[in-house]
Amino acid sequence: MGIGLTGSELNLRANGFFFGLIGRRFSSIHLSIFLIGFTSNTILLSAAVLHTPANLKSYSTLLKFGTVNDLICVFCDFINMQRILVVPGNLLYISYGPCTRISVRLCYLVHCLQIGTIVYSYYVMLASFIFRLWILLRPTPRSSTVxxxxxxxxxxxxxxxxxLLLQFLVVFTPFSAQAALSELSKELLNDGFIWVNDEGLPSALCMVSAKNGTSVAQTCTMTEGFDxxxxGCMAVWSGAKLLQRGCYSGQEISLRHQCKRGECVADEKKKEGIVSFCCCHGQLCNAHYS
Structure with a gap:
């Protein structure tokens, strides 16, 4: 006996399978990107340093800057191994790399550094185009000029x-010392949805996705940030396929608007897309979602 599916249901299931497949191969994908990027850029940098002809010395200066920038970028990608989930009204940046074993702050700073290298790579491409156009019309500029x-x-x-570094290292006091309870945290604490750990940080018990595809109960602690x-807890899914369960720490104004108490239910207007998202307050409130 066959099972009838609409086109949208087929689309949801296909995307759920795709996201699940990507999730299972996620670390391997990032490792492959790192190895390819590191190897190719190391070879190019070595060639630019050791084997550049005299008439291409100026252009090799541009190549050196570009390859060093790309090496930093692939190292950042390896350290972060970041996955971006696009959900209605949100972008979720989820790190799986070695930085997660150290601190959330490190993951954020590495993410910022990677964004900086990506921006600089656009400048390098523009400079490369201008350089090639310049040497067609004028004498080659000196290496010192480049x-x-x-x-x-x-x-x-x-x-x-x-x-960003000054904000985190100089201007702001250590996170544990500034974690005064917000009004929302006080409300959730009084209602029994969260508790305060030994460091004075609001904490919740959530279901968190593990690398083997299962979910485990885990304590989620409020992360550092502004305001x-x-x-709370969150869940992301596509059709019948769970993509991610985990902690959801953010600004009070955002949590009040997005998260429900005691249940993880997506807004009806946000269920129309391929990916659905919900967040909630309550012990293991994201064990079930809809």
Missing amino acids: FSIMIAIAIPPALVLMV PRSV
């Missing part, structure tokens, strides 16, 4: 990264 230009175009992303914050 070097100065590449340093100059690195200043904007470098300034952004410096500001009043709290913590």
